[in-house]
Amino acid sequence: MNSNPRRDIKFACFNCRKSFERNVACIENTMACPECKKKAFRYDHKFRPPKKEDDKQWKLVQFLKENGFYFQRILKKDGSRAVYPENLREAAVFVKEYADQAIE
Numbered sequence: 001m002n003s004n005p006r007r008d009i010k011f012a013c014f015n016c017r018k019s020f021e022r023n024v025a026c027i028e029n030t031m032a033c034p035e036c037k038k039k040a041f042r043y044d045h046k047f048r049p050p051k052k053e054d055d056k057q058w059k060l061v062q063f064l065k066e067n068g069f070y071f072q073r074i075l076k077k078d079g080s081r082a083v084y085p086e087n088l089r090e091a092a093v094f095v096k097e098y099a100d101q102a103i104e
């Protein structure tokens with residue numbers, strides 16, 4: 001068991017197609033990417049960035065982001081955790097179904 005409750009905060013840069021972690025007590029939802037200085041977005045620590053060359057998956061991550069989904073926990077009606085979609089077609093359904101749980 002991990003006795004340390006501290007969770008690193010993850011940020012993703014769509015320009016570099018990378019994620020990086022900060023363990024500061026960060027309250028910002030965006031920060032400048034350390035490499036390209038463009039805007040990087042805060043993600044849940046569970047976020048696993050796709051491979052850099054994986055256009056499809058990055059498009060999916062971007063689509064979800066534009067609809068307010070940052071791999072935060074999404075709950076189904078029965079209280080169980082919803083699984084994030086694996087392709088854009090599933091994602092279109094997902095963002096509608098869970099629109100009330102999207103981050104503004």
Ligand SMILES: [Zn+2]
Pocket residue numbers: 013014015016017033034035036037038
């Ligand atoms: Zn960058």
